[in-house]
Amino acid sequence: MSVSETANRPEHRGRGLKTWLALLAVIVAGVAVAWLGASPLRGETTPTGVVIRTVKAGEGPFIQAQDGVMVEYEGRLPDGTVFDDSARHGGPQPMIAGQVIPGFAEALSKMQKGGKYKIHIPGKEAYGENPPPGSPFGPNADLDFDVHIVQIVPNAALMAGAPGAGGEPQAAPPEGQPQPEAQLPPQPEAQPQPQQ
Structure with a gap:
């Protein structure tokens, strides 16, 4: 070498x-x-365990609890079974953001008009231990939703005098805004119970 x-x-x-x-x-x-x-x-996981994934970002302000929203949605059980969707009810459904199950309300607060989202709601933030009678899910069932925010009506709960809106109803909505009706979101359709 x-x-x-x-x-x-x-x-x-x-x-x-x-x-x-x-x-x-x-x-x-x-x-x-x-x-x-x-x-x-x-997606984003909130402190309560709700997971929100933005599929398509929306625009404008985020939804507030007193806002009315027109929502297209599909709700599924963890096994993929669809238990409800807005199409069954004739299209986008009106609801007051603060008058839905806690996990859905929390997810709505992270959404904007025109946005499309996927959300996962743990059972304790859905219907908890006492789901509605005749519903297709059991106690503490997790729920998954695909959500499209079609329209937001700011302060709709206040304008309609909805219970728990936290304020006095207005005599009339601001000019150019429709008067929303105070409605609760549709409950899942009851499934027939098997005969024993």
């Missing part, structure tokens, strides 16, 4: 180490970019 070969050996090993470190850095950066890029797919 010549003197020049011996002198160059440590430098050659140093380049190999640098190459491996650079490759490792590229891999770590790629994983980080993928993780950050996938965060909209994972």
